[in-house]
Structures are given as structure tokens and as C-alpha cells.
């Protein structure tokens with residue numbers, strides 16, 4: 509049974525993603541509109557263990573819809589991942605009379621959220637990670653913005669690459685998932701895409717460069733996911749193996765910043781609101797998911813440990829279009 513004026517808390521956890529603020533705003537305003545109180549927990553699960561709670565009003569989330577990052581701050585908490593940490597977090601949430609918790613984050617955060625659900629806390633997750641590696645949802649908040657950031661950077665690199673007739677190896681994020689590299693490669697017309705899911709050989713990258721050069725291409729763009737290799741190492745190897753002028757660019761944390769795209773703002777608004785409605789109707793152990801055009805609920809357990817398999821047809825398409 510929920511209290512007359514339920515308390516809904518929200519935290520952001522793991523790597524930040526553009527659109528997290530829009531999701532917090534939707535949580536706060538939906539909760540207040542439904543007659544609940546909204547509380548923010550700062551610095552993710554670490555802040556939860558430090559009892560870093562603050563009340564959030566309608567006005568406290570004004571002006572955040574279009575801001576990157578997360579104004580509640582985030583963390584990757586090692587303390588929380590222990591048995592003692594989970595038990596302590598549960599008792600802090602009970603003491604704080606929190607009736608429902610929204611966890612905005614990626615797969616590591618959902619693993620933690622599931623543990624809280626198992627100890628009796630009502631929890632709903634909202635997927636937000638630029639890696640887009642949560643299989644239960646078609647898309648995570650932040651992925652679209654980051655793709656646009658990578659495409660913008662790649663266009664700029666291509667200008668200088670053409671001017672100097674060079675090859676560039678551009679490294680994007682994705683330790684275990686090639687989603688960002690694949691989609692960015694397709695969207696920016698990369699000549700070669702290296703992802704952790706597909707083994708690759710230096711000679712194949714050399715042949716790809718040679719093919720382009722022989723048909724008069726002035727530049728070659730190789731996009732590599734960080735989990736498939738490091739740009740500087742690959743650039744050095746390519747320069748040696750195929751006698752090309754090669755440069756490396758590591759886009760790094762620029763990919764996580766910036767104003768969220770309209771797509772991410774809308775996705776975050778819909779998911780944040782759906783999470784609160786789910787909690788207020790008694791749901792727990794669930795996450796919001798985009799399926800086709802609808803926001804639905806999926807078990808939190810499907811939110812971690814299951815990555816999207818690499819879409820081979822998109823990879824093949826990118827390679828054909830790069831010919």
C-alpha cells in the first residue's frame with residue numbers, strides 16, 4: 509500500500525548520458541502532478557549510501573530539459589556493489605520512507621536496482637547510456653545525441669583528411685559493444701568499421717584503404733570502437749603496414765556531453781513519466797523500454813547481461829555503401 513502522499517526518489521548512476529536531466533524533470537513533474545513528493549538522490553548509489561537526499565520541486569527542474577550531463581551528479585559506486593552496501597542502501601531507503609525509486613542508468617545500474625528490488629524496495633529503471641547496450645529496449649536515452657556528436661566530429665575530420673589525402677582512425681566509446689561505432693560508421697559513411705563483435709585483420713583494413721585510393725578517394729575514415737582496438741596503435745600499424753599517411757583521433761568524453769537531441773529529450777520525458785506511473789500503480793523490478801514506437805515495461809533482469817547482438821545486415825550495408 510502506498511502512503512497518502514507517496515515519496516518518489518530519483519537518482520542517476522554510471523556514465524552520464526545526454527537526456528538524463530530531461531528524464532529527472534519528467535520524474536519530478538509527473539510525481540508532483542500525481543500528488544506525490546519528489547526527492548533527488550545525489551551522486552547515484554554512492555550518494556544514497558551517504559544519505560544525500562534533497563526535495564525536488566517543480567521549479568527545481570526548470571531549465572534542465574536541454575542540458576547535458578545530470579544535475580544530480582552520478583557515480584560508479586564500488587561500496588554499493590557489496591552485500592553490506594546493498595543492505596545499508598535498503599535500510600536508508602526504508603528510513604527515508606521512500607515509496608518508489610527511479611534509477612536512471614545503464615546495465616550496471618540496473619543490476620544494483622534489481623538488488624534493491626529483491627530487498628523490498630519498489631524500483632523502476634530508466635535506460636540511459638550512450639553505449640545503447642541494454643537489449644530490453646530498442647534505444648537508450650543518450651545514444652541518438654552521441655551518434656550526432658560523432659557524425660559532426662567525423663565530418664570535420666573528413667575535411668582535413670581530404671585536404672591532406674590522409675587516413676584517419678577515429679576511436680569512439682564502446683568497451684564491449686560496437687553499437688555506437690556501427691551506427692556512427694553507417695551515418696557518417698566510414699570506409700571501415702571495427703567493432704568488438706567482429707574479429708578484424710590489419711590486412712583487410714589496408715585493402716579497404718587501397719581500394720578507396722585506387723578509385724581516387726582523397727581520404728579514408730576508419731571508425732573503431734574502443735573495445736576493438738585503440739586508435740593510436742592502429743594508426744601506427746597502418747602507417748607501417750600500408751605506407752599511408754595516417755592520423756588518429758580519440759573522441760573520448762566529448763561523446764558524453766552536449767545538449768540532448770530532440771529525440772533523446774522526448775524519449776527521456778516519456779520514459780521518466782512512465783517510470784513514475786508504474787511505481788504509483790504498484791510495479792517494481794521493471795524498467796521502461798522503447799519497443800517500436802511504444803514505451804512499455806520489461807523486467808529489470810532483462811536490463812543487464814543481455815546486449816543487442818550486432819546487426820550484421822547494418823554492418824554489411826555500411827560496407828557496401830563504402831565501396
Ligand code: F6P
Nearest residue numbers: 522523524637638639681682683
Ligand atoms: O557510459 C559508458 C561509457 O561511455 C563507455 O563507453 C566507456 O568505456 C566508459 O563509459 C568510460 O567511462 P568513464 O571514463 O567515465 O569511466
